[in-house]
Amino acid sequence: MNTFGKRFRFTTFGESHGKALGVVVDGVPACIKIDENFIQKEMDKRRPGKSKYETSRKESDKVEILSGVFDGFTTGTSIGMVIFNENQKSKDYSNVKDLFRPGHADFTYFQKYGIRDYRGGGRSSARETSARVAAGAIAKLLLKELNIEVKSGICEIAGIQADIQDFEYSKTSSIYALDSNKENKQKEAIQTAINSHDSVGGVVLIKALNVPAGLGEPMYHKLDGQIASAMMGLNAVKAVEIGDGIQASRSKGSINNDQITSKGFETNHSGGILGGISNGDDIVVKVYFKPTPSIFCEQKTVDINNNDKTYLLKGRHDPCVAIRGSIVCESLLALILADMLLLNMNSKIDYLKNMYSL
């Protein structure tokens, strides 16, 4: 089940240490201008090895478009993109071949399939998300035609929370921090984890601006449901929140209801979504990442024959996956909005009649 979306869809393939990763983006309307530089810049945001807070694996993550674009525009046909792995052969995996790394998907993939590509997690590696960013870049080019913007940043690392949300600052921060006042503390927490061969969790904030009201398909393809599905399905994510989410569950109706006025909603506790449909306000999502399971301390595990073992990981890993994860979250929200925009075109018969000028 490597496909996501109903109309604007993408299907990914590829393993961490295989030949290549790739994605087929399907359902893209024709005549969207494709800026390959923009796509590559999106890739670069997620690309590993940009700072000491990221894995030191080096990959240029160069995307090649194989189809679906002609003379610089989409043609309505499926867009195949491939990212060849460059740095995949550097390691001997004989020591992890028969072991399951705690906190990783090794155990469950083996239980399910009876076979797995154990090199760097194979298919279950977060490296797969590079394909989502490539697809997300196409989605963003669609959103751009409608002036919709999606932004993300780090609002919490190791429990250290941002007080302000400065998305402009975030772009310049090596940890995509939203709050410059908290950035150093957040970095220190990461460094402390690195020093103790450990890892930390974090929280990503995503916002979408200028989203028209009406997006989301009740009952089982709602905007919030799809956001939750996409984000929770992302490696290391264990909770998803829309708007005030958790705090709302401790609030009262009289406080939590966003009052409606002729100038718009007075507050945005709802995170821009009511009944699973966008209300025209900003979409606000928080995504909670667990600490990277890859740590360099000795851990208990079993081998494929269920013998007790101890395990000491070597290699290169992100000490806090939320950081590079933020770009993926942003891409996923773009992909969902693109899908919802296309689906929403079918909501009223008048849209169809207008299309044929009836």
Next chain:
Amino acid sequence: MNTFGKRFRFTTFGESHGKALGVVVDGVPACIKIDENFIQKEMDKRRPGKSKYETSRKESDKVEILSGVFDGFTTGTSIGMVIFNENQKSKDYSNVKDLFRPGHADFTYFQKYGIRDYRGGGRSSARETSARVAAGAIAKLLLKELNIEVKSGICEIAGIQADIQDFEYSKTSSIYALDSNKENKQKEAIQTAINSHDSVGGVVLIKALNVPAGLGEPMYHKLDGQIASAMMGLNAVKAVEIGDGIQASRSKGSINNDQITSKGFETNHSGGILGGISNGDDIVVKVYFKPTPSIFCEQKTVDINNNDKTYLLKGRHDPCVAIRGSIVCESLLALILADMLLLNMNSKIDYLKNMYSL
């Protein structure tokens, strides 16, 4: 998009004050014994009007099976079920006809469709979830054949948290409280809200026991992704958490990783899911409900012509939707597990060969 699931699917229809609600359950394997009493008992758990902590709307929520069951067993064909509304005509809706209730889906449905059944929220009413419970009962009968159990209860109301999780006690509590020591405080909080014409939020805990390892379809139909989608898509839900979720984002890898031993996982921070696939441990989900948007205080709103208005709701409403919502959450998890079990049959070629004894 009124269909949920890939193999074990259900499609619902019906409005709060229409003629009937209904559901078609499709993809149910043949030869499952159908106990109609069990289905009705499931309905009764969600049925309104059982205590003063629920809406006083009276509905018997009697389910009628129209197809798909023969001589007491499923036949592999689609199961149509219908619940006729009995108490739908009791009210004059002229005062809400042109107004959007704050915190409700009225505004967004109108933006999307340009028309809506304004009687009791129409399609966006939580009354639709009765159809999910009917479908969920079929799913539970499938799970029963494999000894899988799904349980739910209230772990928090108005910020008052349960310290213990007693699912047996929960069954006897009129608010499905998991912690008998906190139940009275939770009830008081609800009563206080009722007295002040207000409402409160709450949190539901759901557990699934005896779930085999291997359920979940990477990358985009993962077990946690589907749970998040289903729960977030439920009325009033604004956050979903798997296992330690939010707390995990503030933890370290060395603490959060569940160590693996030959006797199983030492801890269950992961909530039974790794890489989107069940690991054989209990599935643990928390669902955060906002306070019921239906409150009896004066609120600001606009009419369909965007004129500012004030609005004072009359009628019957749950002061805390999490309570009856817990049964729906439980049903949704059962439905997802049934779907995932069927999907997982395709994971290895050996299962297919065994089926044909090759």
Next chain:
Amino acid sequence: MNTFGKRFRFTTFGESHGKALGVVVDGVPACIKIDENFIQKEMDKRRPGKSKYETSRKESDKVEILSGVFDGFTTGTSIGMVIFNENQKSKDYSNVKDLFRPGHADFTYFQKYGIRDYRGGGRSSARETSARVAAGAIAKLLLKELNIEVKSGICEIAGIQADIQDFEYSKTSSIYALDSNKENKQKEAIQTAINSHDSVGGVVLIKALNVPAGLGEPMYHKLDGQIASAMMGLNAVKAVEIGDGIQASRSKGSINNDQITSKGFETNHSGGILGGISNGDDIVVKVYFKPTPSIFCEQKTVDINNNDKTYLLKGRHDPCVAIRGSIVCESLLALILADMLLLNMNSKIDYLKNMYSL
């Protein structure tokens, strides 16, 4: 898998001799005027027992709309419709309980599911198609908004072919004959079959007029592919042809290519579809029905324990299923066109920009 379509979808349930048949139509745009009389008239065309050339089973096939329509218009929510069976208990089935009727689906349903509702074929009965006609009527109301018309008639019975295609005449004929000159011969062939306890096959012609160019979604949801899928999936259908189809395979490119001029195509060998996409010309489809497998001669069969048996059918059956099948074919084409129209709204980015007036 009781759902058909991608955007304009329908899901059916119900057995020949169960309580009811039903359909949920999903993805219908809001604000389409629903004329319940029209829907019932469509049902009446397919309703059994109207002439001696049809089964004598009496059913009023009264459709009840349970949801999705408010104040006479669609609301964008799922439309549930139910048709209660009235004449389902008239027979003792003990003699067919353990036998498989030759040419029917009895054998294959039993092989697949290990259980079946043997009363009148259960789910595999053509009675299920009444639900398709109900759904098709909704589709036709959508098509009407765009002035698209779908017509059908009988072009061949027992090898007796129509030379002219008079769809107006067809409406008045009790066998929906397209050619009044051939009608009597066709009727005689049916009567001869009835007299000899036998049945005959037939061919249905369907045309759609005023279909805009551009409908159909390459590569795997093409207009012709979907038509073929729907028609072939219909009871008793064993071949489907678009345009000149079979004859085209014996022709030459220089003859078969429809020359293009500024006034349109010079010929319509293609049946209005090129590359799986409508070209603006009439859609032309032929559907080949085998003779009704229900015949009143002694036949060889086995019972569920694979013992050889002879079998002599009793009951009421259509001597030529193509006749009433024509209405179902027409409905299916309407359903496909509605789906394709909605899908095609996503083909160009300009349609989306226009919708938001950008």
Next chain:
Amino acid sequence: MNTFGKRFRFTTFGESHGKALGVVVDGVPACIKIDENFIQKEMDKRRPGKSKYETSRKESDKVEILSGVFDGFTTGTSIGMVIFNENQKSKDYSNVKDLFRPGHADFTYFQKYGIRDYRGGGRSSARETSARVAAGAIAKLLLKELNIEVKSGICEIAGIQADIQDFEYSKTSSIYALDSNKENKQKEAIQTAINSHDSVGGVVLIKALNVPAGLGEPMYHKLDGQIASAMMGLNAVKAVEIGDGIQASRSKGSINNDQITSKGFETNHSGGILGGISNGDDIVVKVYFKPTPSIFCEQKTVDINNNDKTYLLKGRHDPCVAIRGSIVCESLLALILADMLLLNMNSKIDYLKNMYSL
């Protein structure tokens, strides 16, 4: 909509003269042995330029597997495959840039998308089918594990029909002729067409042997419905027939019904499918191809501004697309059977219980 199938799915991308064609095969069970030589041999059967009865375009059609296979076995993850185009830049397309070739999809793609890759038909070229053959080879490796075999051959060219069906002979024939006695006449018909700058149509016969009873998912994913959809969706196909199909429509029930005995069906008029489900007999399908629309005679057409033009094609084209099309038909049937086998695993609860040994 570039994805086909429900469980065993494939998604294709690529244009005739773009960088590459590709396919992602998803839903493949783990632990199937992958023989890359076998895959390449399948490709070679469809590869152009093998005889004078085919286009002279030279492509090695070398498939590269990018993911999903590890140590020679499938891992349950998506299998990405790519075929780089080698011979795509040999031509100047300025003369066809603004013209629509009669009988081709040029006109309809332009109507739908407003833009198209006009080089060799772009996405609408039959070159896309090479990706289907690659996917089909994976399906065949699955079928092999169950001893199911799929075969194809040419049973008619230019109206010259095969009297015998010798699939072994077919493999050795440069036009995949089933009847060695008719082969020369069929070749002559092709040569005559070539000489007169014309083309001819043809008919492909496909058979699947050793298919278990029970495959096919009523009501809307039936085995025959899916076959019809796949075949009709193939370039140049205008009719599809199961078993006796067209002839059955002119027959009587007493003749057409396949009598059932304890040793199996006495005849196979049904082509192995009853009620959309396989009955254990051979699956028999006929696919009718129109003559190649690419002919070298002057034709009438219009340009994109609807000006009348004449058009004289140059280039390399198959004089009879049915020949190489036969391999694609065979691949499609393999893909459908693989999908249906996986789907059928969910038909009875006992299969699930057996899997968990309950």
